[in-house]
Amino acid sequence: MIQQKQNNQINFSEYAASEELEDLQDQEKILKKHIGIQLSNLELLNIQILAEKCKKNDFVLKLQFSNHLIQQKDQQISQICQKIENAKISKLKQIQMYKEIQIKYNQEYQNLNLNKMQLADSLQLLQSDIQKYSDTEFFQELYDQQRQNILEFNEELLSSKGRIRVVCRIRPQPEATHKTILVNDDYKVLLFDPHRSLQSPEKNKKKSYIEYTFMKVFEEDSKQVDLFNDLNFFLNSFFQCSNVSIFTYGPTGSGKTFTMFGEIKNQKQKGIIPRCLEQLCQKIEEYEANGIFNEVNVSIVELYNDKIKDLIQNANIQERKEPSLSKLPQGLEFKQKLQFLLQQIISATKNRIVRKTNCNQHSSRSHLVFTIKLKLFDKIQNKINEGQLHLVDLAGSERIQLSQTTGEGQKETIFINQSLQALSAVLKSIKNNVIHIPYRNSLLTQYLRNSLNSNSKTMVILNISSHPTYYSQTKEALNLLCLKQQQYITRSQHQTPSSFEKSERNKELTQTNQQQTNTKNKKQSIVERKLNNMQSTQKTLIF
Ligand SMILES: Nc1ncnc2c1ncn2[C@@H]1O[C@H](COP(=O)(O)OP(=O)(O)OP(=O)(O)O)[C@@H](O)[C@H]1O
Incomplete structure (x- = not known):
């Protein structure tokens, strides 16, 4: 029984134990399942952590x-700031410069106003002069005549807009014991025919002269510097980059080369070219002081028959080819610049063709063209301005008979005369x-065509001689270039040209006095009208 009881107990314990085992196994299963879930959760978490890590790395990279972009932007911003600062500084500089220009213009405006007042004063003086002389009819008439002439010159100047000046x-x-030329005033030349006095006494009774009018006449005692001062307007135009041509024109031996070159190293006798070069060097110094970058080139050519010779290279060149340009080196002192340019001329002119003719021991048989090309760099407008100055020593016009040339000399004389006529035709067409404009008629006009037009300025210096031998050539040259000419034929006996001229002039005035009185009122109104015009021109010039 006890055994049975014990067995039962054991069986019960076994059963309980197996139950417990089963429970435990179930729990284990549950736990295992739970652990599996936890593990898969853990894996999921790991995956999530990895994904987060990736995201984090991505964020770090971004x-x-x-940061890199921010640094770049920072750099750009500082560069822009720098640029703004620079632009601010240059604008401030520009404002300063404009202020200075404004001050300069104000000053000029004041000066012009002052000039206007002075002109008004002189006009008043002139008007009071008219009043003063109005009692004496003769002086009034003379005065009116002179005044009309001046007004005509002014009109002439205005109509050609100052483009062509002939002196x-x-x-x-x-x-010379006898002279064929007398100078009446600053504008008139009187030419007397020497043959009449050499012919029959009957003809000698009838003396005649022709009066030629110019924009200015330089008498025999005029100095090189007087003539040079007359070029001021033209030179200033060139320094502002206009195209300008200056010619010396006239018969052989009349002083063209003397006027153009003179004695280059002699202070008083140096001619237009060395004086122009002095002014050019001064001007370059001014440009440099004002920070204006400039470039100067010179060329020297000779036009002989139908050939162009580069005198710097001493070689013939084609018509369409540019001659060698000798560049003025930068950064030279005034004296060195001048020396450089003068040396160019001295050595180049040695290559020029010169011949002995009946009229001149050293006659230049070619046209010499000395050209200065000027380039100025305008910083404000950011552009280049260019101008050319041609200084032309023309070959002498002459008559084949008088010069007694033959062969080659005769051929060159024909070429010279043809080209001078072509030049005169071109100048007339421009005026x-x-x-x-007939440029094609000669090599000379073709070569200079870019500077011989309505946009350029031209000055012609007519050189003449009062020696009776050169009468016919002088007359031809005067006929070709004067502004106005008038023939006077009067009766007189045995008078020297100077006294003759004075008395003839007075007689002329007395004879025409009656006629002039009739037209006086008409003239007066013309003068007044022209004076009004002058005043209005002055106004437009000043304002
Ligand atoms: N105004 C003057 N004062 C002094 N001498 C002068 C003057 N003009 C000319 N002469 C002298 O007259 C001579 C002839 O002058 P020049 O050679 O300049 O003439 P030209 O017109 O150039 O002649 P060509 O056409 O034949 O070359 C020279 O000896 C020169 O020194």
């Missing part, structure tokens, strides 16, 4: 890239505003 210079002839 952050680094953004006359008379060469001194101390050895008369003709559309078609």
Whole structure:
């Protein structure tokens, strides 16, 4: 029983134990399942952590890239700031410069106003002069005539807009016993025919002369510097980059080369070219002081028959080819610049063709063209301005008979005369505003065509001689270039030209006095009208 009881107990314990085991196994299963779930959760978590890590890395990269971008932007911003600062500084400089220009213009405006007042004063003086002389009819008439002439010159100047100026210079002839030329005033030349006095006494009774009018006449005693001062307007135009041509024109031996070159190293006797070069060097110094970058080139050519010779290279060149340009080196002192340019001329002119003719021991048988090309760099407008100055010593016009040339000399004389006539035709066409300008008629006009037009300025110095030998050539040259000419034929006996001229002039005035009185009122109104015009021109010039 006890055994049975014990067995039962054991069986019960076994059963309980197996039950417990089963429970435990179930629990284990549950736990295992739970653990499996936990493990898969853990794996999921790991995956999530990895994903988060990836995201974090991504963020870090983006952050680094953004930092890089920020640094770049910072750099750009500082560069822009620098640029703004620079622009501010240059604008301030410009404002300062404009202020200075404004001050300069104000000053000029004041000066112009002062000039206007002075002009008004002189006009008043002139008007009171008219009043003063109005009692004496003769002086009034004379005064009116002179005044009308001046007004005509002014009109002439205005109508050609100052583009062409023709002046006359008379060469001194101390050895001549008789002279064919007298200068009446600053504008008139009187030419007497020497043959009439040499012919029959009957003809000698009838003396005649021709009066030629110019924009200015330089008498025998005029100095090189007087003539040079007359070029001021033209030179200033060139320094502002206009195209300008200055010619010396006239018969052989009349002083063209003397006027153009003179004695280059002699302070008083140096001619237009060395004086122009002095002014050019001064001007370059001014440009440099004002920070204006400039470039100067010179060329020297000779036009002989139908050939162009580069005198710097001493070689013939084609018509369409540019001659060698000798560049003025930068950074030279005034004296060195001048020396450089003078040396160019001295050595180049040695290559020029010169021949002995009946009229001149050293006659230039070619046209010499000395050209200065000027380039100025305008910083404000950021552009280059260019101008050319041609200084032309023309070959002498002459008559084949008089020069007694033959062969080659005769051929060259024909070429010279043809080219001078072509030049005169071109100048006339420009002056008369003709559309078609005949450049093609000579090599000279073709070579200079870019500077011989309505946009350029031209000055012609007519050189003449008062020696009776050159009478016919002088007359031809005067006929070709004067502004106005008038023939006077009067009766007189045994008078020297100077006293003759004075008394003839007075007689002329007395004879025409009656006629002039009739037209006086008409003239007066013309003068007044022209004066009004002048005043209005002055106004437009000043304002
Ligand atoms: N105004 C003057 N004062 C002093 N001498 C002068 C003057 N004009 C000319 N002469 C002298 O007259 C001579 C002839 O002058 P120049 O050679 O200049 O003439 P040209 O017109 O150039 O002649 P060509 O056409 O034959 O070359 C020279 O000896 C020159 O020195």
